[in-house]
Amino acid sequence: MTEPYLRVENIVKKFGPFTALNGVSLEVFPGEVHALLGDNGAGKSTLIKTLAGVHEPTSGQLYIEGKPVKFRSPRDASSAGIGTVYQDLAVNPLISVTRNFFMGRELYRGPKGLGLLKMSEMDKIAHDEMLKIGIDISDPQQAVGTMSGGQRQTLAIARAIYFGAKVLILDEPTSALGQKQQMEVLKTMMRVRKRGDIAIIFITHNEIHSQLVADRYTFLALGQVIGAGKAGDLEHDEIRRLMAGGAEMADLEQELAGI
Amino acid sequence: MSGRSEADRRQRETTLQRLIRRPEAGALVVMIVAIVAITIASNGNALNALGIKNNLAIIAQFGIIATGAAMLMIAGEFDLSIGSMIGFSGMSMAMMLKWGLPFGLGAATPFLAFTITLCMTLFFGWLIGTIVVRSGLSSFIVSLAFLFFLRGTTEVCFRLINQSTQISGLPDFKEDSLFARIFGGEAFGFLYDIAFALGFNLNRRGEQWVTGVDARVVWWIVIAGAAYIVLSRTQLGNWIFATGDNKEAARANGVPVNRVKIGLFMFTAFCATVFAACQVFDTNTADAAKGNLMELNAIAIAVVGGTLMTGGFGSIIGVVFGAVTFGLVANAVFYIPWLDGSWYRVFVGAVLLAAVFANERIRKRITGGI
Numbered sequence: 001m002t003e004p005y006l007r008v009e010n011i012v013k014k015f016g017p018f019t020a021l022n023g024v025s026l027e028v029f030p031g032e033v034h035a036l037l038g039d040n041g042a043g044k045s046t047l048i049k050t051l052a053g054v055h056e057p058t059s060g061q062l063y064i065e066g067k068p069v070k071f072r073s074p075r076d077a078s079s080a081g082i083g084t085v086y087q088d089l090a091v092n093p094l095i096s097v098t099r100n101f102f103m104g105r106e107l108y109r110g111p112k113g114l115g116l117l118k119m120s121e122m123d124k125i126a127h128d129e130m131l132k133i134g135i136d137i138s139d140p141q142q143a144v145g146t147m148s149g150g151q152r153q154t155l156a157i158a159r160a161i162y163f164g165a166k167v168l169i170l171d172e173p174t175s176a177l178g179q180k181q182q183m184e185v186l187k188t189m190m191r192v193r194k195r196g197d198i199a200i201i202f203i204t205h206n207e208i209h210s211q212l213v214a215d216r217y218t219f220l221a222l223g224q225v226i227g228a229g230k231a232g233d234l235e236h237d238e239i240r241r242l243m244a245g246g247a248e249m250a251d252l253e254q255e256l257a258g259i
Numbered sequence: 260m261s262g263r264s265e266a267d268r269r270q271r272e273t274t275l276q277r278l279i280r281r282p283e284a285g286a287l288v289v290m291i292v293a294i295v296a297i298t299i300a301s302n303g304n305a306l307n308a309l310g311i312k313n314n315l316a317i318i319a320q321f322g323i324i325a326t327g328a329a330m331l332m333i334a335g336e337f338d339l340s341i342g343s344m345i346g347f348s349g350m351s352m353a354m355m356l357k358w359g360l361p362f363g364l365g366a367a368t369p370f371l372a373f374t375i376t377l378c379m380t381l382f383f384g385w386l387i388g389t390i391v392v393r394s395g396l397s398s399f400i401v402s403l404a405f406l407f408f409l410r411g412t413t414e415v416c417f418r419l420i421n422q423s424t425q426i427s428g429l430p431d432f433k434e435d436s437l438f439a440r441i442f443g444g445e446a447f448g449f450l451y452d453i454a455f456a457l458g459f460n461l462n463r464r465g466e467q468w469v470t471g472v473d474a475r476v477v478w479w480i481v482i483a484g485a486a487y488i489v490l491s492r493t494q495l496g497n498w499i500f501a502t503g504d505n506k507e508a509a510r511a512n513g514v515p516v517n518r519v520k521i522g523l524f525m526f527t528a529f530c531a532t533v534f535a536a537c538q539v540f541d542t543n544t545a546d547a548a549k550g551n552l553m554e555l556n557a558i559a560i561a562v563v564g565g566t567l568m569t570g571g572f573g574s575i576i577g578v579v580f581g582a583v584t585f586g587l588v589a590n591a592v593f594y595i596p597w598l599d600g601s602w603y604r605v606f607v608g609a610v611l612l613a614a615v616f617a618n619e620r621i622r623k624r625i626t627g628g629i
Contacts, residue, residue, distance in 0.1 A: 074511070075513070086511070088507075088508070089508075090505075090507070090508035090511040090512060091505075091508055092500070092501050092504035092505045092508055092509070092571060093504065093505070093625075093626045094500070094504045094567075094571040094572045094622070094625055094626065095497075095500045095501065095504055095571065095572075099497050099500065099501070100501075102497070103497065103501050103508070103509060103512040103513075103514060104498070104501070104509065104512035104513035104514040105512070105513060106494040106497050108493070108494045112494070113493070113494055113495045113498075114489070114493050114494070114495055115493060115494050116492050116493055117492055117493060117494060117496075117497065119492075143625045143626070145625050145626030146625065146626070
């Protein structure tokens with residue numbers, strides 16, 4: 001096995017008296033989908049915000065390609081190759097696909113700010129990059145508001161990859177989507193995985209989705225890792241048990257029956 | 260797999276469908292109706308040589324401030340201080356021209372009066388913008404505060420120094436100051452010369468009647484042209500749209516949201532100052548009441564031009580159409596003797612309401628609501 005692109009070692013994050021993360025470690029390898037699972041409040045959001053440079057960890061260390069790094073801002077994280085696609089996707093519905101794709105990082109000639117946009121070149125790149133991961137948009141000048149949720153997800157993913165993401169953090173990309181669009185997003189993830197140079201951290205509530213695509217799992221509960229392993233090493237029931245924060249399914253069935 | 264993809268479900272639009280969906284489509288229709296109706300009702304007087312000059316004077320005034328207001332609205336904010344800013348900068352320039360520079364620094368040239376005033380108004384624009392982005396308060400309320408503050412300051416300064424809230428009879432600086440002519444002089448004289456040579460543009464004695472349009476028309480063309488290019492062709496334009504649409508998304512992608520907003524508050528202040536300078540140097544007068552309600556006219560014109568109240572969408576061409584429409588209707592009373600001038604406000608109210616509905620419909624179509 002190659003060395004992990006990103007290694008998280010013993011991360012602790014406290015908000016005042018509240019311990020959100022209590023010594024979390026994980027490793028993320030290029031060309032793999034790493035499913036990060038856990039119930040609400042398990043610390044998933046805090047963990048990805050720490051990786052994305054939004055929060056600084058109270059203690060613990062991040063390593064990129066073996067070298068220790070410290071993120072003071074989201075900009076630090078993105079220049080280290082960590083691209084985060086949040087649930088709200090950070091797209092603007094009223095403006096065009098191209099304008100969204102290059103938002104804040106436009107191609108222009110002339111001075112910064114007042115430089116003229118190279119619109120046709122940007123149209124072409126936006127179209128090609130989205131085609132690479134599976135969506136052929138007929139018109140890059142169409143407003144993002146006209147696209148489906150799955151297409152918006154693809155736009156955000158293609159944008160993150162184009163601007164140099166080596167670790168793609170997808171925050172519940174399949175929630176709030178219809179069945180067919182969920183499959184589109186999973187297909188998109190597999191296409192990205194196939195490239196081999198990008199690691200995906202896939203945050204989800206949905207064990208079926210995670211089993212369809214994940215190579216490796218980490219389960220969080222109450223700010224701690226309660227289980228981790230490669231896809232082949234974990235049984236279906238074990239995954240389900242860990243998903244529920246360690247509760248036995250059989251116990252739950254009994255409890256439900258007793259009501 | 261059937262070979263069909265999500266993209267196939269979206270029809271490519273025809274050119275006509277595209278044009279109808281554009282934000283300025285409604286404004287164009289209203290403008291054409293207004294031009295035709297006023298031309299007929301005034302027996303063509305509204306569009307004779309003098310009519311065009313007088314109409315363009317007010318159209319350009321509306322156009323200058325509406326451009327600033329529209330740019331700011333596209334970035335998601337309002338500026339209600341525009342009217343008071345006009346009054347303040349007119350007072351400031353006229354007072355310096357009459358009473359000399361502050362702190363007894365001697366007489367003011369038109370250039371100095373304008374530059375010092377512009378520094379002050381840009382500072383106020385910066386201050387409003389900074390308060391809005393730092394506090395997160397609604398720009399409606401912050402700029403409303405400055406509406407009162409600046410108007411009050413204008414009146415107090417007038418009474419303290421000038422003992423009257425008006426200044427009239429300033430010397431005509433246009434005679435020997437090029438700088439004053441840039442704001443208060445005339446332009447496009449050659450077009451009127453050509454019209455004269457062709458046998459139009461005659462007064463009753465058969466001499467040339469009108470020599471040119473007001474210089475503010477040039478300012479309007481420059482400001483609207485620059486705004487159009489910035490908005491549609493430049494990186495800053497993309498930042499402005501992104502800021503107004505979803506500012507958190509813009510920020511997450513590295514758009515300097517706060518600087519964009521503060522810069523646009525300064526731009527509306529600049530537009531208000533140009534408006535006032537054109538007025539002061541044209542008429543050689545100033546009045547504490549100048550610019551009253553102009554902020555609301557500017558916002559109305561921006562909305563009629565297709566700018567969304569919620570930001571993220573709008574068109575400078577639409578604002579140009581809106582300014583032409585509003586200017587013509589505001590001036591119509593001078594060419595149509597039986598018309599009551601208050602119909603202007605009736606018109607503004609009706610058109611504004613219709614425009615808001617039309618804009619909302621466009622927004623829903625774009626975001627897939629229809």
